[in-house]
Amino acid sequence: MANPQRILVVIDPTATAQPALERAASLAKLAGARLELFVCDYDATLRESRALGPDAVAKARAAFIESRLRRLHELAEPVQANGVDATVDARWGHPLHEAIVAKAVEWGADLVVKDTHYHSVLKRSILTNTDWSLIRHCPAALMLVKPRAPAAKPCVLAAIDPLHERDTAKSLDKKILATASALCATTGGELHVFHTFDITPVIAASTEAMMMPMALPIVEITDAMNAEHTAAVHELTDALPLPRDRVHTMQGGAREQLLALTDRLRADVVVMGAVSRSGVERLFIGSTAEEVLDRVPCDLLIVKADGFTPPP
Numbered sequence: 001m002a003n004p005q006r007i008l009v010v011i012d013p014t015a016t017a018q019p020a021l022e023r024a025a026s027l028a029k030l031a032g033a034r035l036e037l038f039v040c041d042y043d044a045t046l047r048e049s050r051a052l053g054p055d056a057v058a059k060a061r062a063a064f065i066e067s068r069l070r071r072l073h074e075l076a077e078p079v080q081a082n083g084v085d086a087t088v089d090a091r092w093g094h095p096l097h098e099a100i101v102a103k104a105v106e107w108g109a110d111l112v113v114k115d116t117h118y119h120s121v122l123k124r125s126i127l128t129n130t131d132w133s134l135i136r137h138c139p140a141a142l143m144l145v146k147p148r149a150p151a152a153k154p155c156v157l158a159a160i161d162p163l164h165e166r167d168t169a170k171s172l173d174k175k176i177l178a179t180a181s182a183l184c185a186t187t188g189g190e191l192h193v194f195h196t197f198d199i200t201p202v203i204a205a206s207t208e209a210m211m212m213p214m215a216l217p218i219v220e221i222t223d224a225m226n227a228e229h230t231a232a233v234h235e236l237t238d239a240l241p242l243p244r245d246r247v248h249t250m251q252g253g254a255r256e257q258l259l260a261l262t263d264r265l266r267a268d269v270v271v272m273g274a275v276s277r278s279g280v281e282r283l284f285i286g287s288t289a290e291e292v293l294d295r296v297p298c299d300l301l302i303v304k305a306d307g308f309t310p311p312p
Helices: 019-031 054-081 098-106 129-136 168-189 201-209 218-237 255-267 290-293
Strands: 006-010 033-040 084-094 109-116 116-119 124-126 142-146 155-159 190-197 247-249 269-273 298-304
Touching: 006 019, 006 098, 006 298, 019 033, 019 054, 019 109, 019 142, 019 168, 033 255, 054 084, 084 098, 098 129, 109 255, 129 142, 142 269, 155 168, 155 255, 168 190, 168 218, 168 269, 168 298, 190 218, 190 298, 218 247, 255 290, 255 298
Parallel strands: 006 033, 006 109, 033 084, 109 142, 155 190, 155 269, 190 247, 269 298
Antiparallel strands: 116 124, 142 298
């Protein structure tokens, strides 16, 4: 997805504002990529029934989808007028995430763009079941767009985990950095890199292993872990034209540190990775907390590992 050539944008046919379309159209224009506006919709009242009969149901469904296509053409017109190669497609299907994944695979999408629901009172975006299902199952990179305009020079924050034990996770870090770097090159943005480590599990394990209670060398343990993690991060980032002051290796919980850094930098996009695992709660590298995904105030770009296969 480093340089996307096919961007699939999921349109909400019931919404007036279309932040995902705005973001996708802008990226397509800058990258010279093709754009497809896609609606998959479903109306439970148009299921087959004895009252309507199969022919009547088929005609009603066709008229329903035709109305969605008309809306897509209306949305596509200004995008096409701006010089973007934009096409449209509308389908009947349920559940939504399965139709989106099928379309992405069929069309060969490099990137799927979808908006999220925002609740200003809670100061958070609520990821729907469809969002979570796409995170787990969509093989293409996935951008979840928040309803706010990006900066003229967007800040892109790449979250990595270079000391993770899985080989797929290690190669994924390079893909995350490549994707974030390419996004910056396309948009004229500024790249930052984030990694955090937590000494709490190490302290807990050391305490349990001791036969007699005694004071642990907390400062020495923290310094040693900081040196190890910083060296691993620099090994990855030194290959990039990236100043060290934009590489943030932090100590503490991933959720708290990522949220704090996102706010401090006023980040426009957080890029993080996903590998194939059995549970959503263990899907992310760099942050495993659902609250991080809901609470970051900016767009999320989820990059999948090479050879990604959806978990059961």
